Amino acid sequence: MSDIILQIDGKEVKAAEGMTVLQAARSAGITIPTLCFHEKLEPYGGCRLCIVELESRGSTRLVVSCVYPVEKNLVVRTRSEKVDRIRKMILQLLLAHAPDAFDLQDLAQEYGADKNRFEKEPSFCIHCGLCVRYCAEVKKKNAVGFVDRGIRKEISFIPEIAAHECWDCKECFPLCPTEALQAAFVLTKALAFSSPSLEFAAGE
Amino acid sequence: MAQINTPAELEEFRKGILSKRDPDKPCVTLCSGSACNASGSTDVAAALFEEIEKQGLGAAVDIRRTGCHGFCERGPIIVIHPEEICYFNIEPKDVSEIISETIKGHKVVEHLLYTDPATNEKIVHESEIPFYKYQERIVFGSNSKIDPKSIDDYLAIGGYSALAKALTGMSAEQVLQEVKKANLRGRGGGGFPAGTKWEGSRNAGGEIKYVIVNADEGDPGAYMDRSVLEGNPHSVLEGLTIGAYAVGAHEGYIYVRQEYPLAVENVNMAIRKAEEYGFLGKNILGSGFDFIVKVHQGAGAFVCGESTALMTALEGRAGEPRPKYVRSNVVGLWGRPSVLNNVETWANVPLIINNGADWFTKLGTESSKGTKIFSLVGKITNTGLVEVPMGTPLRDIIFKIGGGIPGGKKFKAMQTGGPSGGCIPEELLDLPVGFDELTRAGSMMGSGGMIVMDEDTCMPDVARYFLDFLTDESCGKCVPCREGMRQMLKILTDITQGRGKEGDIELLEQLAETAQEAALCALGKSSPNPFLSTLKYFRDEYEAHVKEKRCPALSCKELINYYIDPSKCNACTTCARKCPAEAIIGGKNLIHMIDQEKCTKCGTCFEACPPKFRAVTKISGVPVPPPIPEEARTIVRESKQK
Amino acid sequence: MDKDRIDRIIDKHHCEASSLIQVLLEIQSENHWLPKEALERVADKLQVPLTRVQHIATFYKAFSLVPKGRHEIHICVGTACHVRGATRVLDTVQDLTGIRPGETDLDLKFSLQTVNCLGCCALGPVMEVDGKTHGKMAPSKTAEILKNYE
Numbered sequence: 002m003s004d005i006i007l008q009i010d011g012k013e014v015k016a017a018e019g020m021t022v023l024q025a026a027r028s029a030g031i032t033i034p035t036l037c038f039h040e041k042l043e044p045y046g047g048c049r050l051c052i053v054e055l056e057s058r059g060s061t062r063l064v065v066s067c068v069y070p071v072e073k074n075l076v077v078r079t080r081s082e083k084v085d086r087i088r089k090m091i092l093q094l095l096l097a098h099a100p101d102a103f104d105l106q107d108l109a110q111e112y113g114a115d116k117n118r119f120e121k122e123p124s125f126c127i128h129c130g131l132c133v134r135y136c137a138e139v140k141k142k143n144a145v146g147f148v149d150r151g152i153r154k155e156i157s158f159i160p161e162i163a164a165h166e167c168w169d170c171k172e173c174f175p176l177c178p179t180e181a182l183q184a185a186f187v188l189t190k191a192l193a194f195s196s197p198s199l200e201f202a203a204g205e
Numbered sequence: 206m207a208q209i210n211t212p213a214e215l216e217e218f219r220k221g222i223l224s225k226r227d228p229d230k231p232c233v234t235l236c237s238g239s240a241c242n243a244s245g246s247t248d249v250a251a252a253l254f255e256e257i258e259k260q261g262l263g264a265a266v267d268i269r270r271t272g273c274h275g276f277c278e279r280g281p282i283i284v285i286h287p288e289e290i291c292y293f294n295i296e297p298k299d300v301s302e303i304i305s306e307t308i309k310g311h312k313v314v315e316h317l318l319y320t321d322p323a324t325n326e327k328i329v330h331e332s333e334i335p336f337y338k339y340q341e342r343i344v345f346g347s348n349s350k351i352d353p354k355s356i357d358d359y360l361a362i363g364g365y366s367a368l369a370k371a372l373t374g375m376s377a378e379q380v381l382q383e384v385k386k387a388n389l390r391g392r393g394g395g396g397f398p399a400g401t402k403w404e405g406s407r408n409a410g411g412e413i414k415y416v417i418v419n420a421d422e423g424d425p426g427a428y429m430d431r432s433v434l435e436g437n438p439h440s441v442l443e444g445l446t447i448g449a450y451a452v453g454a455h456e457g458y459i460y461v462r463q464e465y466p467l468a469v470e471n472v473n474m475a476i477r478k479a480e481e482y483g484f485l486g487k488n489i490l491g492s493g494f495d496f497i498v499k500v501h502q503g504a505g506a507f508v509c510g511e512s513t514a515l516m517t518a519l520e521g522r523a524g525e526p527r528p529k530y531v532r533s534n535v536v537g538l539w540g541r542p543s544v545l546n547n548v549e550t551w552a553n554v555p556l557i558i559n560n561g562a563d564w565f566t567k568l569g570t571e572s573s574k575g576t577k578i579f580s581l582v583g584k585i586t587n588t589g590l591v592e593v594p595m596g597t598p599l600r601d602i603i604f605k606i607g608g609g610i611p612g613g614k615k616f617k618a619m620q621t622g623g624p625s626g627g628c629i630p631e632e633l634l635d636l637p638v639g640f641d642e643l644t645r646a647g648s649m650m651g652s653g654g655m656i657v658m659d660e661d662t663c664m665p666d667v668a669r670y671f672l673d674f675l676t677d678e679s680c681g682k683c684v685p686c687r688e689g690m691r692q693m694l695k696i697l698t699d700i701t702q703g704r705g706k707e708g709d710i711e712l713l714e715q716l717a718e719t720a721q722e723a724a725l726c727a728l729g730k731s732s733p734n735p736f737l738s739t740l741k742y743f744r745d746e747y748e749a750h751v752k753e754k755r756c757p758a759l760s761c762k763e764l765i766n767y768y769i770d771p772s773k774c775n776a777c778t779t780c781a782r783k784c785p786a787e788a789i790i791g792g793k794n795l796i797h798m799i800d801q802e803k804c805t806k807c808g809t810c811f812e813a814c815p816p817k818f819r820a821v822t823k824i825s826g827v828p829v830p831p832p833i834p835e836e837a838r839t840i841v842r843e844s845k846q847k
Numbered sequence: 848m849d850k851d852r853i854d855r856i857i858d859k860h861h862c863e864a865s866s867l868i869q870v871l872l873e874i875q876s877e878n879h880w881l882p883k884e885a886l887e888r889v890a891d892k893l894q895v896p897l898t899r900v901q902h903i904a905t906f907y908k909a910f911s912l913v914p915k916g917r918h919e920i921h922i923c924v925g926t927a928c929h930v931r932g933a934t935r936v937l938d939t940v941q942d943l944t945g946i947r948p949g950e951t952d953l954d955l956k957f958s959l960q961t962v963n964c965l966g967c968c969a970l971g972p973v974m975e976v977d978g979k980t981h982g983k984m985a986p987s988k989t990a991e992i993l994k995n996y997e
Binding site: 426520654657 | 863864865866867868869871872895899902903906907908909910924925926927928929930931932935938939942962963964965966967968969970971973980982985986987990
């Protein structure tokens with residue numbers, strides 16, 4: 002296993018082949034903010050908060066560190082004017098959905114993100130995918146998944162599977178950065194777990 | 206049908222086909238592409254067969270239903286060979302005249318010919334018509350000569366000779382080098398050198414590799430790939446097989462949009478025929494090379510035109526793109542090296558092998574070689590598919606070939622590159638068409654869609670339109686695209702509906718930067734392009750919308766009012782009768798008025814008002830003049846007084 | 848849709864998970880929509896999680912999870928048609944049918960859908976009803992055409 006030497010924020014970091022820039026940074030004690038990253042799950046690259054500035058082969062560009070593989074002689078900057086500006090905008094976009102999300106408050110303060118930059122959005126799911134991925138990759142139950150695409154994308158529980166599995170599990174609940182997961186579960190429970198009754202259908 | 210096992214057998218077979226075909230025998234070719242079918246070409250075909258039967262000409266005349274000819278504005282089109290007489294806008298009722306006058310009587314039917322709008326002269330031959338004259342149809346030209354459902358037709362024009370040459374006369378490395386030398390750049394949007402892409406896959410390790418045809422043509426307004434796949438599917442298969450040989454792949458996929466049922470049908474038939482003849486399968490033409498092709502249909506997702514999303518869809522998943530930090534020609538479909546190229550790119554390959562890279566590089570510019578097929582649509586006189594050498598000035602495409610803007614309107618901008626591209630304004634029309642030239646102007650070549658816009662098109666609305674399209678088609682995985690475009694669409698909708706405010710344009714620019722820098726895939730990264738390019742060249746329109754609540758193009762419904770000019774209205778009652786909302790007050794000899802409360806702004810009255818009056822107008826940014834009292838609206842006709 | 852028909856379609860594709868989209872396309876084409884039972888059967892036979900089948904059935908526009916009307920109206924909103932006034936045609940059809948794109952009316956007569964380019968740009972604006980293309984549409988022409996459908 003050859004060691005790959007790269008530079009992060011001016012510091013020389015030794016990494017193993019196959020590591021991502023995020024893993025290399027963490028091993029050297031350098032913090033990069035993340036949201037959709039989880040050690041037990043395959044890197045997702047959805048929230049884009051972990052973007053870093055790369056200098057490689059003479060040009061600068063932004064890449065997501067949770068997915069980008071380490072290369073020798075890579076020069077990485079975890080903070081810069083541009084990186085900060087974009088992280089601030091990403092946070093503002095997420096705060097429009099979940100202004101009071103616990104995990105976002107400290108980051109919002111650090112980057113000066115204004116939770117009122119955008120009008121409030123009706124859905125508070127920010128699509129980090131942690132619940133869906135955890136249930137698929139770790140629990141292997143696939144009780145919750147995504148539906149639709151683009152701005153209409155949502156999470157959805159499969160009532161039949163959730164009825165059997167979720168009550169005793171609930172391991173995805175603490176992973177959720179907002180209240181969306183709990184809300185989806187509670188809703189599904191109300192609709193599916195009680196005895197089939199026409200009252201619910203008529204209530205639509 | 207016994208399989209053709211060697212190049213020699215192929216040439217024998219081809220000679221056999223040609224010997225049975227008399228080039229002087231009259232042949233009526235009828236364009237039967239999807240668009241002409243929609244215009245009634247199927248009925249014309251039925252009428253043709255019936256008439257030929259009736260007149261007892263079954264043995265004397267051939268009828269050939271071909272793919273798209275390209276001059277879609279004038280379809281259905283009939284070309285009579287060998288004279289090359291070209292008839293347009295054919296209806297079933299014209300058929301008996303064509304057969305009697307032209308086939309039997311050797312006379313042209315004047316009223317079906319093309320009239321040159323500049324000289325008012327009738328033109329008989331296809332090659333003299335301006336639309337065709339200025340094109341260089343090396344790829345598309347074959348469409349009008351063959352029935353796509355007949356492999357023999359393809360063989361008759363030299364089909365599969367490139368395959369024989371490549372597989373038995375050249376090594377895989379030589380084939381690759383020839384394509385590299387030709388500098389064939391991807392015709393699907395990326396413009397990436399195909400030879401380099403192939404080389405990356407060839408050099409990547411492993412036994413299993415794939416070649417893929419991207420026929421998911423999603424750019425709205427672009428239908429070149431459909432016409433090539435419908436009209437000449439064997440050219441794509443041949444190119445794909447040659448590419449597979451060069452790369453070392455034994456399995457190929459054609460990913461076609463399900464919105465193209467005729468293309469799906471024709472390519473499936475072509476594969477069956479090619480297998481029958483031995484051009485696909487094991488030991489092709491005795492070369493020892495095996496290759497099979499499967500067809501996969503898309504299911505209605507624009508994002509699946511992006512190469513990594515397409516591969517994800519081929520694997521039976523939702524089409525979410527993957528980061529391209531490791532290129533898909535090394536790690537692609539099922540993690541194997543995969544070469545994905547566009548339909549038109551593959552169709553160019555047999556030509557390069559047969560004629561050589563030097564022939565190919567004579568056409569085009571320094572960095573963009575060969576030709577490109579464009580779909581010229583929108584506010585243009587000659588809507589259709591045009592193939593020109595790279596380097597042709599945009600102005601020539603629009604005016605010489607396209608016939609300019611209809612209705613005497615002024616050209617405003619041309620959108621190229623679809624939702625990932627931008628607008629080219631009038632001052633840049635002398636640009637030669639090419640990959641890098643269009644990118645430098647703030648747009649891109651994309652797949653070849655050219656949407657022409659005139660003075661009535663609102664540019665902020667164009668930006669809003671593309672954002673609306675992209676928010677619907679985004680996969681939704683990453684924040685900069687999903688959330689960024691969500692907000693951009695909201696702001697642009699507000700702007701076009703009169704709710705724009707100070708700071709909106711700056712916020713849009715910030716969101717644009719976030720998407721360009723941090724989005725996961727090319728769809729997200731290029732999503733701000735339509736906004737940025739329209740802002741660059743038409744900033745005044747944005748400012749009018751935001752600051753004055755005025756739409757300079759008089760297009761945005763919420764910012765315009767229809768108003769009948771009392772000084773011009775002649776009370777002909779045409780508009781009042783046609784108004785679907787019954788919003789026009791008026792009567793005989795009574796100047797008409799639009800009830801603004803009831804008006805739905807559908808524009809019917811505007812179109813209905815006779816040109817000699819032009820009384821219905823559109824106003825924006827100013828309040829509607831108060832209504833004139835009824836007494837003052839009575840028209841006193843001079844003739845009545847006399 | 849009976850289980851046997853679904854099974855036959857799945858077997859035709861050799862129960863391969865990668866053929867999931869092709870299988871669903873065939874079921875959609877035959878049945879005009881994808882009932883929940885069909886999704887469950889497909890998930891079961893192809894050995895893929897129901898969440899993946901559900902994601903695909905909602906991700907791709909070709910699929911419908913609700914029954915469609917007797918007549919399907921598709922309005923092309925591709926760029927060329929848009930520039931020629933497709934929005935006004937769409938607005939008028941929405942008014943006439945009382946439904947918006949993606950919806951079916953209460954009597955299951957019409958389903959309305961927007962399409963992003965049918966490739967008939969020379970005929971724009973284009974409206975397709977039950978597969979039949981109507982070109983050079985204008986708001987004033989829509990009522991004429993739609994009243995012919997029962």
